[in-house]
Amino acid sequence: MELLFEFDLEYDEDSSFGLDPQKDLEYLLSEIDRIDNSIDKELVARAFAFCVEKHSDTARKSGYPYYTHPLNVALILLKEFSIHDTASIVASLLHDTIEDVADVGESQIALEFGTDVAEIVQAVTKISNDVISLENSSINWDELDGKQKAELKHKLKAGTHRKLFLALVRDIRVILIKLADRLHNLRTLHYLSPKKQKEISLETLNFYIPITHRLGLMKIKMELENRSFYYSDKSAYEAIRLALNEKRRDFIDYIKVFSDTIQNSLNQHNLTHTLSIVHKHEYEIFKMINDGKSISDIDNFYSMVLILDTNDIHECYRAHGVLATAFNTISFIDYIAKPKMDWFKSLVTELFGPDGKRIEIIIRTEEMEKIAEEGFASKFSLRSGRIRALNFTDKEIDDWGDWMQGIIEEKGERATQIIWDAIKVNLFDSELTVYTKDGKAITLPEGANLIDFAFSVSDDSGYHCISGKVNGVITDLNHKLKTGDQVEIIYSNKFQPRPEWQESVVSHKAVSMLHDYFKNHVASKVNEVAVEVIDFDAKIRIRGEDRERMLFEITEAIGKSIIKRISLDTSESFFEGIVAVKVKDKSELNAIITRLMGIKGIKSVIKVYD
Structure with missing residues (x-):
């Protein structure tokens, strides 16, 4: 019997690498021949030569020539991730050239190795952990006080997570190269200082591990976790x-x-x-x-x-x-x-x-x-072409990115956690499937409510939803959906989004669209809100056909927390009643009336202000 999931924490690089670049290339090409000879070996060889030349004056902390790191990343992709896409292998060999070599840019990579490779390398470069170097001439750190430095570092960290997430949803190959890069760096982490070891380990646990989990790279996940755990808390x-x-x-x-x-x-x-x-x-x-x-x-x-x-x-x-x-x-x-x-x-x-x-x-x-x-x-066949991790359109990706940028600007040190929570819900947490009344399946993150559903159906139903029916029963917008629910949205073009919706939605579309709405509409809405009556009492007169559970459905449609008093009189099969309520504004009262009119058997609903 074999004992699985064992590895050497004090891993060292292949001692034969770095002595002779030509022999290292021959080994890489022989592995390609053994694993998948459809990979373009001529392009790989040119990329390897480019890598060796551009990193010729640089060594790793281990003392090995720098090119051995991209070589190991390429081999990890090929042998451990089973990535047989030529562009991915070539990009992995070049992944540090734009960032680390002064005279190399995206245009040169595109000219020599194609636009597909160049776009991957550029994307990997953009999500480097050092998004903005502390030595960046545009930032004079000596002039900043402790609080300003902390705020800026939080922004840089949140910006890194934003770039990582957008890269993940745009092209999975980018994040796979980052994972292979991180795995090799962790395998050689013992060459770095204890402070740097802990910093890299904690970042790996907080961000890279959930990505490996979502992608099902379980063997890689276990190694990343154990190595990170070891260096973050050895005792x-x-x-x-x-x-x-x-x-x-x-x-x-x-x-x-x-x-x-x-x-x-x-x-x-x-x-x-x-x-x-x-x-x-x-x-x-x-x-x-x-x-x-x-x-x-x-x-x-x-x-x-x-x-x-x-x-x-x-x-x-x-x-x-x-x-x-x-x-x-x-x-x-x-x-x-x-x-x-x-x-x-x-x-x-x-x-x-x-x-x-x-x-x-x-x-x-x-x-x-x-x-x-x-x-x-x-x-999936990772032999050619871009692959996305989620079914986001280009516009949805851009909207999601704009939302993240807004959060970075508005929320300060909370930005990273807010972005990360949203990423986890939409990418890593469980999903549920609900259905429209026509039987169309809609997939949403776990914890989604009627507002999330409304935005998934259309922008209009999202912006103007009032309430909805779940399995035929009227319910409010905050109702959490479950797999198998049949959902119908009740909406009116006269009704507008409410700020508190932003606190309850979880889906990427609802989150980003509501954030954009209130960012663009807040100025124009200030005057309207100022003249509205806030927190007032009202009475609602209801008439309809009496039946079992009618009182329960009326109570649910209004909301128990805002009902002050309710009285119903019945005569044969009909009823008439008055409900006294405490509402925030006219908009909330109108929404209640719309929900009541959606109840089976209700004939009329009339509002009476106190």
Whole structure:
């Protein structure tokens, strides 16, 4: 059995690299021949020569010639990310030339290697962590006080995150090169100062890790997490590592007996397979401890992965049946029928093994194993052309970028967190699918409400929505949607957005469009708001056909928090009533009346001011 997810924290570069550029090139080309000979080797060779020439006077902190870093990034893309796109490999070799070499610009890259490569290199350059160098002549840091320096640094950090996100949604290849670049830098982090080690590690945990999770690059994610954890808190890392090793000794002795029984059972049913051991990695355990668990409370430090030598998913269920017959089943989760967001597909079962001990078994096909390791790259042909991570139009990307820039200018040190929260919701968190009344599926981030839905349908319905129906029931705009809901928006062109909507929406479109609306309309609206009556009492007279749940639906349409008094009189199958309410302004009162008129059986709604 193989033990997965092990790597050397004190990694060192291949000592043969950097001695002879020609031999290094030959090695790169031989790997291309071995992995995918459709890659344009002539273009790769020219890019490598360009890289060696332009970085000839520079060395890494390790002492190796600088060109060995782009070489390693290209090899990581090729061998570990399974990226076989010529432009990506070429751009990875050139990714530091515009930033680090004075006489190299985008136009020269485009002339020699094509516009596709040049655009990737330029995008990677723009999202460099040093977006604006401290030595930038336009910033005189000596003239700034401590508060001004802190504010500027927050702006620069938020600007970096904005560039990273926009690059991610525009062309996935850019962020993949950044991830490969970050992985190699972490593998050689021991050459840097402790302060720099911690800074780079924390940045990796805060931003790059969620991206690897969304793209399903789980093996890369684990390595980035563990290396970052190690350099950000070595004592905590070592304590968890020690506990993991103690658990390993107990597990390995026990699993020898268990694995023999498993393999015999599978072989008897002609299920050819590979059996491996995986473990919860150090940073994963650290997060559990931070959530309040003790080491003794954590189950399944070690699990077994059963990889079937087939791509027939039915064999997974057959294998599970064999194991369930041989051992008592504690739990079973089907991630084949309902995959995780991060591309994970497997059957996960927990069994009672010998001596009544528990063991988790993960059952998957060869293809599922490939997906588990390579994620995004395993599902798409990364051989040529731009690939976007989300279905954003160019206009939506520009609007989203404008919103981020506005947040950077307006929110100061909170900008980075606001941008990051929005990124996580729209890119990394779970999604839900709801339906229009015509049956059209709409995908929204988890936590979306009726306003988010309205903007996803059209700009008009977003700007002018009043309320909506969810599964046929009138509800207010803040109602959180669930997967499977059927949604209909009620709107009027006389109704305008309210500032508090910005606090409740989560989708990229609603967030950016409302921000833009209030930025452009705030001046013209000031005078209108000044003459409006604010916080007043009103009475609403309602008539209609009486039926079960009528009072409940009226209460929901108005909102319990603003009802002061309600009285209804019924006569046979009809009712008439007065509802006293406390509203903020006429706009809110009009919205309530519109919602009431949408209730089945309501014949008239008349407002009476006090």
